[in-house]
Amino acid sequence: MINISYFLDFIFPPVCLSCNKFGDFICIKCQKQISKLDDFICPTCLRVCLDGKQHSKCKGNINGLISCWNYEKTTQKVIKEIKYRFYYASIKPLIKLFLQQRQKSPAFEIFIKKKPLLIPVPLHPKRLKYRGFNQADLIVKELAKVWNLDLSNKILFRTKFSKPQAELSKKERLDNTKNMFATNPKLLKISDKPLKDKNIILVDDVWTTGS
Numbered sequence: 597m598i599n600i601s602y603f604l605d606f607i608f609p610p611v612c613l614s615c616n617k618f619g620d621f622i623c624i625k626c627q628k629q630i631s632k633l634d635d636f637i638c639p640t641c642l643r644v645c646l647d648g649k650q651h652s653k654c655k656g657n658i659n660g661l662i663s664c665w666n667y668e669k670t671t672q673k674v675i676k677e678i679k680y681r682f683y684y685a686s687i688k689p690l691i692k693l694f695l696q697q698r699q700k701s702p703a704f705e706i707f708i709k710k711k712p713l714l715i716p717v718p719l720h721p722k723r724l725k726y727r728g729f730n731q732a733d734l735i736v737k738e739l740a741k742v743w744n745l746d747l748s749n750k751i752l753f754r755t756k757f758s759k760p761q762a763e764l765s766k767k768e769r770l771d772n773t774k775n776m777f778a779t780n781p782k783l784l785k786i787s788d789k790p791l792k793d794k795n796i797i798l799v800d801d802v803w804t805t806g807s
Contacts, residue, residue, distance in 0.1 A: 613677040613686060614670045621686035622674060622693065631666040632697055639803070647703040660707070663803055664698040675801055684729050691738040712795035714740050714747040718777070720754040736799045745797075752777050 609618045614626040622630075638645040640656035650659045665671045674690070677683050716732035724730055733749050740747040755778050 610686070610689075613674045613683060621683070621689050626670050626674075627693065629670045630697075631668045631671070633663055633666060633699060636699060636701065637661055637663065647701045648699065649703060658798065660704070661803060662699060662701060662704050664694050667802055679727070679731055679801070682728065684731065684734055687731065687734045688738055691735060691742075695742060707795065708743055708745075710795050711745060712797045714743075714745050714797050714799060715751055716747075716749050717798060717800040718749065718752050718754045720757045722757050732800050735801065739799065751780055753780055 610621045611618055612623040612626055613621055617623050635644045636648040638651050638654055639658040639661035640650050640654035645651055648661050714736045716736040719730045736747050756776055
């Protein structure tokens with residue numbers, strides 16, 4: 597029986613999203629150029645913290661952050677190629693690399709054992725229709741397999757169409773996201789608090805200001 601995946605790789609071999617060389621979606625040379633995060637960052641103030649947990653004095657809706665790479669040159673180019681040139685087939689190998697290189701947090705490992713619900717940050721329907729996929733949704737599906745967790749892409753939805761966050765300043769990002777997300781009203785009909793007592797991991801491809 598012919599291995600279709602191998603056959604397609606032979607006819608259309610993967611191309612490095614950073615340097616455009618054939619072989620892998622991110623070649624070994626470019627992998628070495630990726631700037632890994634050495635310290636955990638507080639999701640609210642973006643300063644160094646312990647185990648990725650929000651500082652006790654910081655006030656924000658996200659109480660922990662696990663990341664892997666700095667958003668610099670190689671990483672930036674790879675993510676933009678995926679999002680804006682639609683190389684979504686590269687997400688699976690990218691997740692594999694993320695799992696190998698991500699920061700190891702004892703607190704996060706304990707949190708994973710509590711079986712949190714994975715939720716991707718949603719795209720607006722217009723952008724989803726144009727792009728054809730939500731990269732956060734694809735990332736969540738891969739992580740759910742690895743960590744054996746439940747996921748839902750029906751709980752949150754985006755209420756307004758706006759400019760991409762990457763094109764905005766920090767203040768503009770904060771203003772841009774006001775009242776941008778809402779809980780699915782159909783779920784609210786089932787329960788007044790559909791997420792009550794649930795631990796949640798919110799997943800997106802890039803963390804900038806946490807807006």
